[in-house]
Amino acid sequence: MxxxxxxxxxxxxxxVNVPKVEEKFMFGGxxxxxNGKMCVGVVKDEMMCRIDPVLDETVLEKNGCRPMDFNHxxxxxxxxxxxxxxxxxxxxxxxxxxxxxxxxxxxAAPKKKKKV
Numbered sequence: 001m002x003x004x005x006x007x008x009x010x011x012x013x014x015x016v017n018v019p020k021v022e023e024k025f026m027f028g029g030x031x032x033x034x035n036g037k038m039c040v041g042v043v044k045d046e047m048m049c050r051i052d053p054v055l056d057e058t059v060l061e062k063n064g065c066r067p068m069d070f071n072h073x074x075x076x077x078x079x080x081x082x083x084x085x086x087x088x089x090x091x092x093x094x095x096x097x098x099x100x101x102x103x104x105x106x107x108a109a110p111k112k113k114k115k116v
Contacts, residue, residue, distance in 0.1 A: 002028070002044065003028065003029035003030060003042045003043060003044055003045075004042055004044065004045045004046075007042045007045070007047060008030050008042045010092060011032055011040055011041075011042065011047070011096070012032075014092070014093070014096045015032060015034070015040075015096075018034060018100065020034060020035045020036070021033070021034055022036075026041075027041070027043050027048070027070075028043060028044070029041055029042045029043040029044065029048070030042050031048070034100065034103045035103060035108075036108050037050075037103055037106050037107070037108045037109075038050050038106075038109070039099045039100065039103045039106075040095075040096065040099040043080065045082070045083065046080040046081060046082050047080070047081040047086060047095060048068060048078065048079075048080055048081075049078070049079050049080075049081055049095050049098060049099050050077060050078055050099055050102060050103070050106065051077055051078075051079060051098045051099060051102050052077065052098075052101070052102045052105065053076040053077035055098065056076060056077065056079070059079055059098070060079065062085055063084055063085060064081055064082040064083065064084040064085025064086070065079050065080070065081050065082075065085050066079065066080050066082075067079060067080075068080050077102070081095050
């Protein structure tokens with residue numbers, strides 16, 4: 001799994017005082033779950049942000065932000081953020097706060113039933 005460990009460390013540091021944070025490896029990177037819900041992560045060299053879908057158009061206008069698209073289908077409420085958009089501490093905190101703000105409203109993915 002090759003992903004930007006320095007970026008993952010920045011996220012860990014930003015979430016250090018947030019309760020109920022769990023790391024899961026997925027998408028070929030790492031995802032930080034907050035309250036059992038996908039919140040923010042790292043895929044390769046980009047930060048993956050789960051944000052309020054109503055903000056998609058606004059944030060996609062920012063330099064260094066692009067839609068998260070697996071299988072060539074953009075996912076509403078998910079964006080990738082590259083280094084130029086989060087170089088400064090203020091910019092980085094902007095993205096982390098968008099993720100945490102939406103996490104309170106977001107629904108957790110339904111739990112899959114285990115096969116017996």
